[in-house]
Amino acid sequence: MTTHHPTTRRLVYGHAQMQDCLAFADANTAAEEGGEIKALAAARTWGEARQVQMTHLWNPAGPDYYEPEDGYADDKPFKINEVSAVAEGDWPPMVTERAFKLLPKDVQAQFGKREFTVHNGDILEIPLAQEAELVAELRQRGYEVTRDDDLINVLDGRSFSPLVG
Template structure:
């Protein structure tokens, strides 16, 4: 699956088999009202930046109000992982080179920048290889954290 990633204004790709579940995990963590709720979200496809591996348990009481944007991993842009970086592993290398540019960020690593204008030709090339392609901009942007940290 793919869509228009607002943060980088380009196309991004995700694994259709896990994308919806991962998006649900991201939304559950981001919409938690208390630290206890945030910590209790079980994850299979992402990591929980409010979990005990990342935040000391005694640092916040379970009943304390939770704001996802106050977490260092979120403020630094490390959570959730940039959706545009997934193209570097999901797309065949020859199509990455043909349609995209390997770009980098100062803090969050590399990503594949694929212009929106390449959509029709790239999707056709992927379908020729037997891949079903569905566009879902909302899901792509949920995976990128836009539901709680909208692009400017």
């Protein structure tokens, strides 16, 4: 029998508002990923957007996707929701799908349920009511767990998501 070994023991979690459930991220990289998302969202021109350096994520406005000669000149005003990957809900990746990689399988089964979304695949839906019990279980297993709702929602692209009505 093979057991699933999560990639990190340091987790940040919070209330993902778009799916109204708990979501988890790797605390070792979450703040840097959040910074990448904020940097792209803050770009004022396509030139700035193209130059945003991504270490953890891919840049959906980058030169591989949008060329100046295709009408995306460096000085053209940039709005993140004009990026097709963002408009389609593919970027940033849904924060609620990370639990599949970060949480042990038995914990996933005990506290959450796999839900299919029309946007981009499955999410692990963990009810907010499970928070105390789930966090206690993870800490008992040696996880370092910190709550940061703002960061979780930044990772989910909540501030600019076209899915937010």
